[in-house]
Amino acid sequence: MSGGVITVMELKPLRYFYEVARLGSFTRAAERLNLAQPAISMAIRKLEEELQLTLFHRRERTISLTDEGRRLYAQAGKILQAVSDAELEMQELKGLERGEVRVGIPSMLGSFYFPPILMAFRHRYPGLMFSVHEGGAVQLQQMLEKGELDLAVIESQQIPDMLEARAFLREEMRVVVAREHPFACRSSVSLEEFFAEELAMFKPGYFHRKVLDRLAREVGCTPNIGFETNLVPLIRAIVKQGFGISTLLNMAVEDDPELVTLSFDQPILLDLCIAWRKGGYLSQANRAFVEFLQEASGFVVMDDTGQL
Known part of the structure; x- marks a missing residue:
């Protein structure tokens, strides 16, 4: 890193900064990243020195973002998500032999609609791993926008511009x-x-x-x-x-x-939709699940490019 510019090869300090800012704590960030707290503190100090900016207000037991820190935090989330998408795209394996689907489902659908869908999909693609998060619409949408979920079920009248969706029920x-x-x-x-x-x-x-x-x-x-x-x-x-x-x-x-x-x-x-981040990378595993869900529900399916 030089001249106050973060290069692609040095994303670790940016990732550390993002986790500290997101969690509001060096201690919780260290636990989340499975690192020693001094290592994180040192990396962020170095980041501040090289950027010639103060990113955190440090008080005795609390921290908060400075104005500059808030701006970097907004950009850091986009940068890290873009890198994650690129890594996933490069690691895709043919034949859906491996992969993960992280999907958010409202509790009513999780109890009464999705169990046979999930079991049938897993039977078709036994090598894929499922991570199902049950929650409310607002929480699921926020997790989707942050990249913490790949897919989420959303009611058709609640789809914001930053998400793309397909109806299935x-x-x-x-x-x-x-x-x-x-x-x-x-x-x-x-x-x-x-x-x-x-x-x-x-x-x-x-x-x-x-x-x-x-x-x-x-x-x-x-x-x-x-x-x-x-x-x-x-x-x-x-x-x-x-x-x-x-x-x-x-x-x-x-x-x-x-x-x-x-x-x-x-x-x-109610028209219920499966949604994902617009412009984000939708993996083969996730595209397969969207297509399977629409097939099972009798809705129009996507082609292999992810389009209708």
């Missing part, structure tokens, strides 16, 4: 009530009627909750939320016991005889 959001509830004998419910009932809902950050919050705003209602949980079995138990009603994707309730499901007056259909 259309599913109805059904009102779910106990057999003894007054709604049980009806064929549909209005949004206003639904939001007036005591509700068992997903917590904020999940795509299902974001859709409901948006619908509540559109009809000018304040949801009467009695329970918040991301556990589908708990939501179903609450509804069965008559402590509230809910709405779940049809797949999560269609096999439960103790529950009654019905449509909203205007049926609410």
Whole structure:
């Protein structure tokens, strides 16, 4: 490194800086990188000297980024992700004999839709490794944008410009009530009627909750939320016991005889997509999974360049 310019061959100090800035701690960064803390501290000091900039405010027990550090942090993430993409592309092996698919899946789909899909894909490509992260839409999207996931399931109305996506599933959001509830004998419910009932809902950050919050705003209602949980079995138990009603994707309730499901007056259909970073490298393993997912769901598949 010379003249304050970071060269391609000297990415280690930049990687150390990025981890310290991301985690807000030299100690946690050292643990994450499996290195001694003094080595990281020394490398970042040298980086600051060569750049002739101070990257961190160092206090007795805390650190924070300087203005210059914040600018470098934003660029460092892009640089390191680009290098990771290039390395992955160079290491691709023919025949999908090795590789990894890191995919983020919302909890409802992880419990009711994806298990047979994942098992069937693994049967077709036994050499591939799966890393599945279950979480809310906001968390999964952030992990995808940061390069911590290769793929993530996102609702079609929530896809930002920096992501590319392909639809693979259309599913109805059904009102779910106990057999003894007054709604049980009806064929549909209005949004206003639904939001007036005591509700068992997903917590904020999940795509299902974001859709409901948006619908509540559109009809000018304040949801009467009695329970918040991301556990589908708990939501179903609450509804069965008559402590509230809910709405779940049809797949999560269609096999439960103790529950009654019905449509909203205007049926609410969600298009779910598998998304990845636009412009990022999509490996052979990940392209194969996207294609397999669309095949299994009956949607249009990509060609071997990753395009429709």
